[in-house]
Amino acid sequence: MLSRIVRAAAAQMGPTQRADSRAHTLARMIALLDQAAAQGAQLVVFPELAFTTFFPRWILEGEALDSYFERAMPNPDVQPLFDRARALGVGFYVGYAELTADGRRFNASILVDGEGQIISKYRKVHLPGSVEPRPGAKYQQLEKRYFEYGDLGFPAVRTGAAWGRAIMGMMICNDRRWPESWRVLGLQGVELICIGYNSAAYDPNGGNAEDAALRTFHSTLVAQANAYMNATWAIAVAKAGDEDGSGLIGASCIVDPNGQIVAQATSLADEVIVADIDLDLCRQGKDKMFNFAAHRRPEQYRVITERAGAIEPAQ
Numbered sequence: 599m600l601s602r603i604v605r606a607a608a609a610q611m612g613p614t615q616r617a618d619s620r621a622h623t624l625a626r627m628i629a630l631l632d633q634a635a636a637q638g639a640q641l642v643v644f645p646e647l648a649f650t651t652f653f654p655r656w657i658l659e660g661e662a663l664d665s666y667f668e669r670a671m672p673n674p675d676v677q678p679l680f681d682r683a684r685a686l687g688v689g690f691y692v693g694y695a696e697l698t699a700d701g702r703r704f705n706a707s708i709l710v711d712g713e714g715q716i717i718s719k720y721r722k723v724h725l726p727g728s729v730e731p732r733p734g735a736k737y738q739q740l741e742k743r744y745f746e747y748g749d750l751g752f753p754a755v756r757t758g759a760a761w762g763r764a765i766m767g768m769m770i771c772n773d774r775r776w777p778e779s780w781r782v783l784g785l786q787g788v789e790l791i792c793i794g795y796n797s798a799a800y801d802p803n804g805g806n807a808e809d810a811a812l813r814t815f816h817s818t819l820v821a822q823a824n825a826y827m828n829a830t831w832a833i834a835v836a837k838a839g840d841e842d843g844s845g846l847i848g849a850s851c852i853v854d855p856n857g858q859i860v861a862q863a864t865s866l867a868d869e870v871i872v873a874d875i876d877l878d879l880c881r882q883g884k885d886k887m888f889n890f891a892a893h894r895r896p897e898q899y900r901v902i903t904e905r906a907g908a909i910e911p912a913q
Contacts, residue, residue: 602762602877606641606833607634610850612867613839614651620675623649626868628682633870635686645837646693646771646794649676654740655844657731667697671708684714691792693770705745707768707794711758718755720768721748724776732804737844739802752779754786762877764789771795774820784828789880793834799845814847826857829883831875839866855880
């Protein structure tokens with residue numbers, strides 16, 4: 599009988615400074631991969647933009663910008679991670695900045711199986727921030743300047759026997775705050791969602807309304823609530839700590855289909871947490887409370903796809 603238990607690891611990364619070499623960062627990632635594999639992990643989830651610092655906080659042009667992008671995946675700079683993972687028989691999710699052959703730029707992620715094959719790609723849909731820098735702001739968030747909106751939707755993929763034929767999906771950072779991301783995957787029967795993030799430990803839109811504690815609470819809240827409402831496992835993984843003076847929250851977590859945290863990081867540094875993912879735990883929610891075929895009424899939800907902004911009732 600096919601085992602539907604997959605041992606998975608969240609490979610949280612501490613800060614990656616602008617001055618850090620790519621080789622140094624890759625060596626950290628391989629060390630995390632080794633730690634996870636030593637604990638029996640079959641799947642390792644890395645953060646958003648894992649190979650670099652979070653560069654959208656700066657104004658960049660030309661080669662200074664292009665140096666943060668991957669023109670192919672894998673490529674010589676990242677091949678050692680693929681080689682080590684394949685040697686260990688461990689698959690992974692990783693986020694990176696993608697530059698296509700025709701010059702398009704995306705905040706992307708891939709899912710790689712234990713044989714080193716890319717089995718799915720995702721491009722971030724919900725880009726935060728602005729195109730132009732905010733005057734006088736201490737911190738900038740310029741993803742809309744450097745990336746196009748993702749054009750692949752939210753694809754779910756059926757994996758192989760090594761991962762219990764799990765139905766898996768991906769998100770990146772801000773996507774996890776939007777219930778539509780989860781529901782589109784939920785409507786494909788998703789059982790495990792991998793999410794990498796680099797989330798500010800301050801209000802990224804300016805002001806003092808949010809701090810690290812509140813941002814961390816929100817990050818954990820959305821993973822728990824949406825995992826429950828879609829009866830899926832979720833692995834949400836941070837790049838954390840102080841990157842060149844800009845704080846990033848941690849709190850990487852593995853959440854079960856009941857919305858319960860089964861493992862969570864305790865630091866803002868490189869840290870591996872591991873859990874056994876019993877995919878069959880999704881059945882309770884999918885067959886009962888969140889039996890979509892029995893209970894959803896999509897004809898009442900049309901406003902969700904017909905409207906972006908809110909329109910208030912008349913006075």
